[in-house]
Amino acid sequence: xxxxxxxxxxxxxxxxxxxxxxxxxxxxxxxxxxxxxxxxxxxxxxxxxxxxxxxxxxxxxxxxxxxxxxxxxxxxxxxxxxxxxxxxxxxxxxxxxxxxxxxxxxxxxxxxxxxxxxxxxxxxxxxxxxxxxxxxxxxxxxxxxxxxxxxxxxxxxxxxxxxxxxxxxxxxxxxxxxxxxxxxxxxxxxxxxxxxxxxxxxxxxxxxxxxxxxxxxxxxxxxxxxxxxxxxxxxxxxxxxxxxxxxxxxxxxxxxxxxxxxxxxxxxxxxxxxxxxxxxxxxxxxxxxxxxxxxxxxxxxxxxxxxxxxxxxxxxxxxxxxxxxxxxxxxxxxxxxxxxxxxxxxxxxxxxxxxxxxxxxxxxxxxxxxxxxxxxxx
Numbered sequence: 240x241x242x243x244x245x246x247x248x249x250x251x252x253x254x255x256x257x258x259x260x261x262x263x264x265x266x267x268x269x270x271x272x273x274x275x276x277x278x279x280x281x282x283x284x285x286x287x288x289x290x291x292x293x294x295x296x297x298x299x300x301x302x303x304x305x306x307x308x309x310x311x312x313x314x315x316x317x318x319x320x321x322x323x324x325x326x327x328x329x330x331x332x333x334x335x336x337x338x339x340x341x342x343x344x345x346x347x348x349x350x351x352x353x354x355x356x357x358x359x360x361x362x363x364x365x366x367x368x369x370x371x372x373x374x375x376x377x378x379x380x381x382x383x384x385x386x387x388x389x390x391x392x393x394x395x396x397x398x399x400x401x402x403x404x405x406x407x408x409x410x411x412x413x414x415x416x417x418x419x420x421x422x423x424x425x426x427x428x429x430x431x432x433x434x435x436x437x438x439x440x441x442x443x444x445x446x447x448x449x450x451x452x453x454x455x456x457x458x459x460x461x462x463x464x465x466x467x468x469x470x471x472x473x474x475x476x477x478x479x480x481x482x483x484x485x486x487x488x489x490x491x492x493x494x495x496x497x498x499x500x501x502x503x504x505x506x507x508x509x510x511x512x513x514x515x516x517x518x519x520x521x522x523x524x525x526x527x528x529x530x531x532x533x534x535x536x537x538x539x540x541x542x543x544x545x546x547x548x549x550x551x552x553x554x555x556x557x558x559x560x561x562x563x564x565x566x567x568x569x570x571x572x573x574x575x576x577x578x579x580x581x582x583x584x585x586x587x588x589x590x591x592x593x594x595x596x597x598x599x600x601x602x603x604x605x606x607x608x609x610x611x612x613x614x615x616x617x
Contacts (some may be wrong), residue, residue, distance in 0.1 A: 247331055251360060253324045255287035256352070259607040260309060260315040261548070263578045269546050270387040272414035272443035273303045274347035275315055276546050279576070280309035282352040283550065283605045284316050286359045294358025295581075296597055297550035298518065304493070304545060307347045316519070325354070331360045335524045346496070346521040347481035353522030354600075356556040362599035367557070369594055372403055372523075374561025379593040380568045383408035383437060388415060391426035398431040407590045408435045408464070410569055415454045416444020428461060437569075439467040442493055446470050446477035453485045465512060466493040479509040490514050490541065497521075498528035505536045514541045515565070517555055534564040543569040548576065552598045553584035556592055568592060581605040 244264075264278045278299040287293045298316075300309040305422050306316075323341035324334050338353050361368040384406040386397050398409055411427055413420040420440075428437070444452065449469035456463055465488040470477045472493035482489040488513035493502050494518045504510050513533050520526040533540045542559035544552055552570050559565045570592060573579070584602040585594050595601055 250328055250330060251334060251363070252289040253286060253326065253334065253356070254289050254295075255285070256316070256325050257285040257287075258313055258351075259283050259285075259329050259605075260313060261605075263548060263576050264539075265546070265575045267383075267445065267575070267578055268387070269575055270389055271390070271412050271439075272388060272441040279546055279548065280283055282309055282312045282316060282348070282351060284348075284355045286352065286355040288359045288363055290363060292359045292363035294360070294362055295550055295602065295605055296351040296354030296356075296358065296554065297548050297605075298347035299545060299547040299551065301347060301518060301545050305344075305347050307345065310350045311345070312351070315342060315345040316352060318553055320348060320352050320460045321344070323458060324352070334521065336417075337526065339521055347518040347522070349521035350517040350551070353524065354368040354517065354551070357523055358554070358602075360599075365598050367594065367596055367601060368554075368599055369557040369561050371529075372558060372561035374557070376560075376581045376594055376596055378560045379588070380556075380559055380566075380592045381408060381590055382571060382573050382587065382592045383410045383569050384574065384588075386412065386427060387408040387414040391422045394423050395426035395430035398427040398434070402431040402434055404435070405589045408437060410437040410439055410440055410571075412441065414440030414469075417444065417448050420452060421455065424456070424461070434462065436461065436463045437465050437467065439492070440469045442468055442471045444469050446474065446480050449477075449481045450484045453481070453487055457486055463487055465490050467514060468494065475503065475507045475509045478504075479507050482509060482511065488512055492516075492543065495500055495519070495529065497525055498532050501529045501532040505532065505538070510538075512541065512567075513542045514569070515541050516545065517551060517558075518545055518547065523554065523558055525604040527562065530562045530564045534562075538564075539566045539567055540564050541567040544572055546572050546575065549573045549579070549581060550600070550602060550605065556585050556594060557600065560594060583610075
């Protein structure tokens with residue numbers, strides 16, 4: 240990762256590390272082949288630097304994906320991750336490496352602290368984080384809207400409503416049963432004419448099922464841009480077989496957690512695209528390493544997210560705008576939240592996401608005790 244204006248060479252000192260927990264109900268349940276979510280438990284991390292610049296990051300409970308609960312995230316932040324940087328001096332790169340090496344796993348907790356560190360770094364510099372990552376504040380990206388895994392009629396209703404709101408790209412959750420998945424997609428296509436579709440099976444098919452159902456979608460000439468993680472994360476050979484047998488681009492998600500995973504996928508010919516998520520990579524540095532592997536290989540990336548709060552999504556948006564290999568985003572989770580906290584960071588102009596400026600992430604501080612009347616956090 241290269242920063243602008245020599246900022247990376249400047250020494251920082253961490254004088255405080257804090258964390259506080261929140262719970263945010265969703266407007267409606269979010270359902271995938273792997274889990275069902277009705278409310279999000281998450282932890283906000285804060286890093287304060289000498290001189291007073293303070294940044295924030297967040298980590299949501301995603302036991303089904305990262306293995307982390309809100310309890311384990313809070314424990315990691317209060318224990319080894321806090322100890323790794325509290326009172327330490329170093330450049331942003333050196334301090335980030337201390338976070339990465341502090342404890343095995345705990346990728347969501349690491350991401351929360353590492354994002355908070357970068358937010359504080361950019362606030363200290365008085366610059367938007369995207370600029371220190373090498374990007375331009377004025378650039379925008381086309382976002383999508385997820386249609387979660389439910390009965391065909393329910394999915395059709397949500398797809399219709401999304402199109403009426405002006406959404407252009409719909410991410411369709413499938414991966415339960417290929418016969419039912421065909422019915423789900425047919426209902427969505429009928430309900431949302433003109434929409435581009437991204438299909439996400441969340442590891443829900445065998446390679447044989449994936450080839451069968453994707454080939455059928457191709458024969459029907461459906462408006463599908465890509466198919467995400469059709470088979471089990473560890474089955475790189477199966478993923479490669481699917482990719483070789485179909486024409487639609489295949490995106491790896493659960494199969495890629497770090498740069499080494501990305502290299503293995505590329506070398507195996509197992510995917511056309513990569514989905515990067517900060518909660519899997521442990522923060523911005525790991526995500527940038529994957530994006531660099533992709534750029535070298537000449538493939539494009541999506542910057543995605545799980546059901547995460549606005550702080551996490553804003554950090555992902557800064558990175559997505561900054562790196563040229565990241566050409567797609569899947570950053571709609573805040574639209575599912577009953578809470579809009581904290582304010583700032585980015586805005587959605589129709590289907591396009593734009594950063595709104597200000598130092599760091601451009602977000603207001605998240606209060607330790609959120610106002611329950613202001614959107615539902617408590």
